[in-house]
Every structure is written in C-alpha cells, then in structure tokens.
Amino acid sequence: MSTPTAPDAPPPRRRVRAWELPARAVAVASGTVGFAIKIAFLSVVNAIAFWGAFELARQGTWAALAVLLLATAAIDVVYLTPRRLFPLKFLIPGTVFLLAFQIAPIVYNVNIAFTNWSTAHIGTKTEAIAAIQRNSLAEAPDGGQYVMRPARAEDGTVVLILFDEESEQGFVGSREGLEEAPEGSVRLDENFEIASAPAGYTLVRPDELLALDRQLADYIIPVDGISAIRAEGFDTALELQPTLRYDRGSDTFTRIEDGTVFRDNELGSYVASRGEELEPGWKTGVGLRNFSAVLNDPLVRDPFVRVFIWTFAFATLTVLFSFALGLFLAIVLDKPGMRFQRLYRSLLVIPYAIPGFLSVLVWAGLLNDDFGVVNNAFGLSVPWLFDPDWAKVSIIIVSTWLTFPYFFLVSMGALQSIPGELIEAAKVDGGGRTQIFRRVTLPLLLVAVAPLLIASFAFNFNNFGNIYFLTGGGPPAEDQSVAGATDILITYTYKIAFESGKGQDYGLASAVSIFIFFIVAAISAVAFWRSKSLENLA
Numbered sequence: 013m014s015t016p017t018a019p020d021a022p023p024p025r026r027r028v029r030a031w032e033l034p035a036r037a038v039a040v041a042s043g044t045v046g047f048a049i050k051i052a053f054l055s056v057v058n059a060i061a062f063w064g065a066f067e068l069a070r071q072g073t074w075a076a077l078a079v080l081l082l083a084t085a086a087i088d089v090v091y092l093t094p095r096r097l098f099p100l101k102f103l104i105p106g107t108v109f110l111l112a113f114q115i116a117p118i119v120y121n122v123n124i125a126f127t128n129w130s131t132a133h134i135g136t137k138t139e140a141i142a143a144i145q146r147n148s149l150a151e152a153p154d155g156g157q158y159v160m161r162p163a164r165a166e167d168g169t170v171v172l173i174l175f176d177e178e179s180e181q182g183f184v185g186s187r188e189g190l191e192e193a194p195e196g197s198v199r200l201d202e203n204f205e206i207a208s209a210p211a212g213y214t215l216v217r218p219d220e221l222l223a224l225d226r227q228l229a230d231y232i233i234p235v236d237g238i239s240a241i242r243a244e245g246f247d248t249a250l251e252l253q254p255t256l257r258y259d260r261g262s263d264t265f266t267r268i269e270d271g272t273v274f275r276d277n278e279l280g281s282y283v284a285s286r287g288e289e290l291e292p293g294w295k296t297g298v299g300l301r302n303f304s305a306v307l308n309d310p311l312v313r314d315p316f317v318r319v320f321i322w323t324f325a326f327a328t329l330t331v332l333f334s335f336a337l338g339l340f341l342a343i344v345l346d347k348p349g350m351r352f353q354r355l356y357r358s359l360l361v362i363p364y365a366i367p368g369f370l371s372v373l374v375w376a377g378l379l380n381d382d383f384g385v386v387n388n389a390f391g392l393s394v395p396w397l398f399d400p401d402w403a404k405v406s407i408i409i410v411s412t413w414l415t416f417p418y419f420f421l422v423s424m425g426a427l428q429s430i431p432g433e434l435i436e437a438a439k440v441d442g443g444g445r446t447q448i449f450r451r452v453t454l455p456l457l458l459v460a461v462a463p464l465l466i467a468s469f470a471f472n473f474n475n476f477g478n479i480y481f482l483t484g485g486g487p488p489a490e491d492q493s494v495a496g497a498t499d500i501l502i503t504y505t506y507k508i509a510f511e512s513g514k515g516q517d518y519g520l521a522s523a524v525s526i527f528i529f530f531i532v533a534a535i536s537a538v539a540f541w542r543s544k545s546l547e548n549l550a
Contacts, residue, residue, distance in 0.1 A: 015518075032152055032436060050092075052090075053091075057087060057089070060081075075451055082137060095412075119434075125302055125525075125526055126297055127295055127297055127298060128301070129295045129518045133296070137188070137294040140294040141258060144256065144258075145256065148255045148256035149254055150253065150254075151253075159177065159204065160172050160173070160247055161205065161206035161246075162246070164216060165212065169222065170228075171186045172184075173193070173213065175206055177204075181209070185241055187231070187234075188234075197209070197210040198210065220305070224246075228246070238249060239253045265282050272288070278296075279293075279298055302519050306527060314502070315495040320531070321499045326472065326475075327470075327472040327500075329408050330408060330475075334468070335416075336419035337420075338415075338418065339457070345360075345424070363412070363417050365417075372477060372481040372482050375406075376482050381393075381395050381397070381398060384396070398496035403483050407482055407483065410478065411472065419461075419468075423457065423461065424455045425460075429460070430453060435452065438452050463543065474502045474532070475500070476502045476503055476506065477498065479502075479503045483496070485497075485499035485507065494508060495507065501528045509521035
C-alpha cells in the first residue's frame with residue numbers, strides 16, 4: 013500500500029541524464045550569461061589586437077596593421093549582430109585557426125625559400141657591418157695592456173676601470189668611449205689588482221664576477237674611432253686595432269694588411285675578387301638561387317638525388333611489406349571458429365598500440381652491434397646500424413614492424429566486407445585458392461585499401477621519427493655531404509636547417525621542403541588517378 017503524499021508537497025526532483033548536460037549548458041550560457049561571456053571574449057580579442065596594432069605601427073608594417081584592424085572590426089560586427097550573421101560565428105574560429113596554423117606557416121616557409129637566411133646571414137646589413145668591424149679587431153703589435161676591474165656606475169651600467177702601469181694613469185671605459193680618471197682615484201693593491209675606483213663608480217665584488225662573464229666576453233671600448241680596448245678575462249684588457257677598414261661611401265671593406273677589397277655581392281655578403289668572404293653576412297632576398305642550387309649545384313643536387321631515390325624506395329618497400337604481412341595475417345586469422353582468435357588479434361595489434369618513437373628507441377637498442385639482443389641471441393656480428401646497407405635493411409624491418417598492424421586491421425575489415433556469394437560463385441566456376449585471391453579477393457580488397465596505401469606511402473615518405481630515432485640518418489655517406497646513408501628527404505632537410513657545417517641554411521632547407529611537397533603531391537595524384545580503375549570493380 014503506497015503512502016499518500018500531501019497535496020501541497022513539491023514534486024520530486026528528476027535526475028539529470030548525462031545526454032541532457034550539453035543542452036542545459038547551452039541554456040545556461042544563453043541570455044545575460046552568454047552576453048557577458050561574449051563581451052569578455054571580445055574584450056580579450058580587442059586587447060590582443062590593440063597590442064598587436066601598436067607593435068606593427070612601431071615597426072612600420074602598415075599593410076599588416078590594416079589587415080589586423082579590418083579583421084578585428086569584422087569579428088566585433090559578426091559577434092555583436094544578433095541573428096543576421098549567425099553562420100559566420102561558427103566559420104570565423106575555423107578560418108582563424110586555418111590561417112594561423114596552415115596558411116601562415118606555408119606562406120612564411122615559401123618566403124624563407126627566396127632568401128639566404130642562415131646562421132651566417134641572420135641580421136640586417138647594418139648589424140653585419142658592425143659585427144665585421146668588431147670581429148676585425150686584433151691585438152696591436154705595440155698595443156698597450158691594462159690592469160682591469162669591472163665596476164658599476166650609479167645607474168647600474170657596467171664599466172671597466174683600467175690602469176696603465178707605464179703611465180700610472182687610470183681610465184674609465186664604457187661602450188661609448190674611454191675617459192681619463194682623476195689622478196690618484198685608481199690605485200693598485202699589493203697583488204697589482206685595482207683596489208679603488210673614481211667617485212660615482214663601485215667595483216664589482218669578486219663573487220659577482222662570474223655573473224658578468226657573458227657580458228664581458230664582447231665588451232669593447234672604442235678609442236679614437238679606430239682602435240679599441242677589449243676585456244680579456246676579469247683582470248686584464250688589451251688594446252686592439254682593426255684589420256679591416258670600412259668605406260661608407262663606396263660600401264666596401266679593405267684589408268689594411270694587403271689592400272684586399274671586399275664588395276657587396278648583392279647576395280648578403282662582402283666578397284673579395286678571389287672569392288674570400290667576410291662573416292657574418294645579412295639576410296636578403298636571393299630570388300630562385302636556392303631552387304637553382306637544388307637542381308644545378310653538384311654539392312646539393314647529388315645528395316638530393318641520392319636521398320630522393322632512397323626515400324622513394326623506403327616508402328615503397330615499407331608499404332609493400334607492411335601490407336603484404338598485414339594481409340597475410342588477416343587471411344590466416346579470418347577463419348570462423350578458430351581457437352584463441354581474439355588473443356592472436358590482440359597480440360598482433362600491440363606494435364601499433366605502443367608509441368612509435370618508443371618502439372624505435374627499443375629497436376635501436378636491440379640492433380646495437382656490441383650489446384644488442386639480436387646479435388647476442390643468434391650469435392651474429394651484423395652491423396645493423398653502422399653499415400650503410402644493413403642500416404637500410406634495419407630501417408625497413410623496423411618500419412614494417414610498426415606499420416603492419418595497421419594494414420592487418422584494415423585488411424581484416426575489408427575481407428569481412430567482401431560478399432561470401434562471390435567467393436562461392438568463383439569456387440563453383442572451378443577457381444582455385446590462388447585464382448580466387450588474385451581475381452576476386454585482391455581486387456575487391458584494393459577498392460577499400462588503395463587510398464589507405466597511398467596515404468601510408470605519403471606518411472612514410474616523410475617519416476622523420478623512424479629515421480631520426482633509429483639511425484639519425486647515418487652512417488655518414490661516402491660523398492661527405494650533410495646527408496647520411498639512411499637520410500630521407502625530411503631528415504636531409506632537417507640537417508640542412510639545423511646541422512649543416514658552414515651555417516644552418518634555412519633558406520635552402522625551405523626550398524627543399526617545397527620540392528618535397530610537390531614530389532609527394534605528384535606521386536599521390538598519379539596514384540589516386542591510377543586507383544580510379546578499381547572503382548569499376550565495386
């Protein structure tokens with residue numbers, strides 16, 4: 013018998029289901045609460061835009077400033093308009109992320125490809141001239157030597173207190189120049205170290221000197237506009253003289269010793285007639301020079317061609333072996349009633365479930381020459397990672413190990429989608445297992461798997477992790493180029509950008525990356541075009 017409830021009692025509260033939460037959240041965020049969130053969001057956007065506009069105006073980039081202001085105004089109009097522009101409220105976030113993370117990096121990369129940007133050409137021409145003048149300073153044959161001690165001015169600026177033992181005169185040196193100190197204001201102690209400084213300056217304590225190490229490394233005091241004084245350590249300074257003289261009118265450097273003239277070669281460097289180049293240079297546009305180097309310069313073209321051939325072979329063999337192994341295992345395990353079928357399938361997926369870079373690092377240890385498990389377990393002495401040919405074999409084996417579970421899963425699903433009536437009809441017509449597989453199963457399988465094969469090829473064409481973590485692109489190639497024996501195009505590009513010998517050449521690396529894009533796009537387009545013939549089988 014149920015217990016009667018009072019007529020005025022409120023109805024019991026219904027529990028909120030999980031699927032109702034998004035709708036309730038939208039309802040809460042609408043109205044006044046939603047308007048407040050919108051205003052707060054727009055305030056943040058406008059604050060960031062104001063800061064960006066200030067920086068762009070300070071740098072004089074007026075085109076970017078105009079784009080920023082128009083985009084910010086458009087966002088405000090769209091989100092403050094109640095109904096009319098409702099679809100744009102959802103399109104704008106995706107468009108912004110597309111521009112920020114796809115279009116902008118591509119445009120930036122293309123722009124770099126037309127410059128000479130590298131560690132040797134990284135600043136402006138004015139900065140390069142100053143650096144060359146600074147680097148040309150050398151110890152004068154009859155130059156003076158000073159006892160030195162860092163000190164701080166009243167405003168905290170670091171200066172050098174100098175003492176010339178021959179003239180017994182003290183000086184205060186800064187980056188602006190050299191001044192004589194009042195007589196007797198700079199004195200040496202019994203250890204011939206500076207013990208006092210002129211009024212207004214405080215000597216740096218010994219325990220603070222290490223903190224100034226980096227600052228003193230390039231501390232130069234100009235003297236008479238020609239020579240200079242540079243700190244050497246914490247207690248000595250040397251008088252230096254320039255080995256190069258810059259003529260602003262002709263925009264040339266002249267070596268004082270032999271009169272060699274260095275002129276602007278319009279490619280971001282001062283170069284002599286014999287090809288000698290002063291460093292550093294400066295960043296400037298070079299047109300199609302980087303692209304021409306890939307096609308015509310033997311030092312770039314030959315390694316590029318060699319690496320491209322291996323990249324194509326690596327991607328093709330990895331996809332071929334992975335697909336063959338995955339399809340074979342899928343066929344073997346696609347038998348109704350097989351015992352432990354689920355266990356076998358789970359075990360085969362393990363390589364795919366473990367993060368790829370961890371698996372590659374484990375394989376690098378297993379294939380080690382000296383203490384690797386593979387050599388020790390089988391009594392081998394194979395240089396898996398240190399011989400050019402064996403290193404390539406190792407990379408293909410490891411890449412196949414990491415990729416075949418993917419094709420095993422794909423092939424398993426594709427096989428189960430093939431109508432059994434077709435197989436039975438082929439058997440009735442007298443077809444054997446090989447004929448049925450070649451004429452029925454494989455063509456129908458490729459209808460579903462062909463696009464995935466192309467995608468896997470494109471992925472392995474740029475599979476940076478497998479190469480970098482297993483061999484690092486090594487061992488070194490015989491042509492002594494930056495490209496190792498197992499480098500693919502993407503790791504070759506990485507080495508050009510970050511590990512090249514003379515200077516990290518970002519411009520050339522960007523040009524190579526553009527070549528990679530067009531190569532992969534062309535191969536994928538041809539493959540997709542050829543795979544259309546399979547659609548007639550569906």
